[in-house]
Amino acid sequence: MPIPQDAPAIDRRLLRDDVYHRLRDAIVDGTLAPGEQLRDLDLAAWLGVSRTPVREALLRLAEAGLVAAQPGRSTVVSSLSERAVREARDVVAAMHRLAVRESVGNLSAENLDAMRAANTRFREAIAAGDTEAALAADDELHDVCVRVAANAALAAVLDQYTPVLRRAERLQFSSVAGPASADRHDELIAALAARDAERAERIAATVWTTLPTQDDATARP
Structure with a gap:
């Protein structure tokens, strides 16, 4: 599904953990569906933050197995095995x-x-x-x-x-x-x-x- 356009922005003063938790929850509840491509620029615009905390969050999500990231290539929501x-x-x-x-x-x-x-x-x-x-x-x-x-x-x-x-x-x-x-x-x-x-x-x-x-x-x- 496309990136939602109506989500409230995260207060820029909040910690980067908030970005991680928002993206994690969106994957868990199906807002971001398995196989969906995740572009850090689009996600940053959705959450109202810079690209840096989004990139950090995607790395953490990859460690947990919720996204599959390949250097130089796209990052997608994982289909859990x-x-x-x-x-x-x-x-x-x-x-x-x-x-x-x-x-x-x-x-x-x-x-x-x-x-x-x-x-x-x-x-x-x-x-x-x-x-x-x-x-x-x-x-x-x-x-x-x-x-x-x-x-x-x-x-x-x-x-x-x-x-x-x-x-x-x-x-x-x-x-x-x-x-x-x-x-x-x-x-x-x-x-x-x-x-x-x-x-x-x-x-x-x-x-x-x-x-x-x-x-x-x-x-x-």
Whole structure:
């Protein structure tokens, strides 16, 4: 699809991370479709910034596997392969397992209540067929452990690789598997409340390793 003409410009004073996040989100939500050519001049005009932060963002997106860039040639939005999704899935699962391990002894009653409330919203969104709301609630739930763990390296890895899984998450949360994700969230919260680190780690990993790859989704009846 063509570059949108009606997006609000980013405040020039904001950090270059904002450019990266805007482009990343546009790829994840399909605004910038797989195979679409990305010209830094067009993107800079769309976002209201100079070409430098756009070029830096494209390099970061290439590292995450969301775009394919070749020196001296065009940059395009990647069509994620099954291997790319599986690799990102394994990394993200390992990071969330670590977040649980580092946070389980420090979670407050308020933290656990926040996770329960997020899962309630997640369930309601799944029932309503609202994939965007389900993804937002899912993020809120898992971010509790990430914040309490307070591990900057862990958070940086998640920021890089979680977007690669968004297409897989959209498939799962819009399918019959969505309610099963809510049930696993309940099990995770119960294990965290009991301070059962081993069980909580195992469940946290399972939440992510059961996400479908593209091939899984293609095979779904």
